Amino acid sequence: xxxxLRTHTTLPAADLQRAKKFYADKLGLSPxxxxxGGIFYVLAGGNRLILYPxxxxxxxxxxxxxxxxxxxxxxxxxxxxxxxxxxxxxxxGLKTMNGIAQTGDARAAWFKDSEGNMIGIVQLPPGAEPGT
Numbered sequence: 001x002x003x004x005l006r007t008h009t010t011l012p013a014a015d016l017q018r019a020k021k022f023y024a025d026k027l028g029l030s031p032x033x034x035x036x037g038g039i040f041y042v043l044a045g046g047n048r049l050i051l052y053p054x055x056x057x058x059x060x061x062x063x064x065x066x067x068x069x070x071x072x073x074x075x076x077x078x079x080x081x082x083x084x085x086x087x088x089x090x091x092x093g094l095k096t097m098n099g100i101a102q103t104g105d106a107r108a109a110w111f112k113d114s115e116g117n118m119i120g121i122v123q124l125p126p127g128a129e130p131g132t
Contacts, residue, residue, distance in 0.1 A: 008048035009065040013038075013115045016053045022114035023051070026082045051115075063110060063120040072100055072107045072123035079111070079121075086111045087118075 038052035086099030
């Protein structure tokens with residue numbers, strides 16, 4: 001059954017080497033494998049991320065990958081220290097302060113990678129994580 005399968009996120013990269021540098025320098029990620037078809041990362045809990053080369057410049061305006069944390073402020077501070085620039089929003093229902101938005105009981109922040117992919121970080125309220 002599909003609900004039993006692991007998932008992975010696939011993100012496009014117009015410049016694969018630029019993306020690899022961003023993910024290493026800004027996010028601290030090291031590739032598990034690399035090929036002409038893309039760069040494969042293995043993350044916590046068996047989660048996987050693939051960056052693949054494409055000349056297509058179109059990117060979604062939505063969050064394309066999200067990371068969960070227990071301390072969003074610490075994550076945002078760490079990423080900022082590495083040069084990551086967070087998105088600012090100020091419209092009904094969503095306003096960021098110091099890069100972090102309160103969305104109901106959750107807190108969230110967003111940034112773009114070197115290729116324009118939107119990446120989110122979320123801190124869910126206690127007990128909201130699956131399996132807790």
